[in-house]
Amino acid sequence: MTSERATPAGSESGEPAPADLILEQSIGFSGHVTGALHTCDDGTMLYVSGSWVIRSHKDDPTQQTFMRGHANPILSFAVSKSGRLAASGESGKLSDLIVWDVPTGEVKYRLSEHDWGVEHVAFSADEKLLVSISGYKDES
Structure with missing residues (x-):
């Protein structure tokens, strides 16, 4: 299981910082997200929870990998036909x-060209x- 560590800053009074917080498990997912839950042929499950993509397996959904990279909540999600991307x-x-x-949980590419939210994403059948x-957003 992969844990994500969040370390709060110490207080200005010189007191020690509180103990580190470790995310060990996520329960639930963002159901309003387009394509928020996907099960691959090998049993790998991918789903969205807030600003994270979570990878687990249908045989033991408590073993989770937290795929981090977004600053804001995820709005759209898609998985390629092979399940590799x-x-x-x-x-x-x-x-x-x-x-x-998907196999490594690492960011492969990042595109920063959308001005206001990524409403939908989809892969072509050949994954190319x-x-x-x-x-x-009309700002007039």
Whole structure:
């Protein structure tokens, strides 16, 4: 299991910082996200929870890998036909789209060209193309 560590800053009074917090497990997922849950043929499960993509396995969903890279909550999610690649797009202004290497959980590519949210992502059947649609915010 992969744990994510969050270390809070110490107080200005000179007191020691509180103990580190470790994320060991996530329960639940972001159901409003397009394509938020995907099960691959090998039993790997990928799903979105807030700003993270979580990888686990149907035989033991408590063993989780937290795939971090977004600053804002994820708005769209897709997995390629082979299950080797996943793409996630975040909400908010100046949003990123991340392509993930599913077996390693690492960021493969990051696209920072969307002005206001990545509303939808999809892979082509041959996995050579990825399409993304940005949101629109009228600031007039």
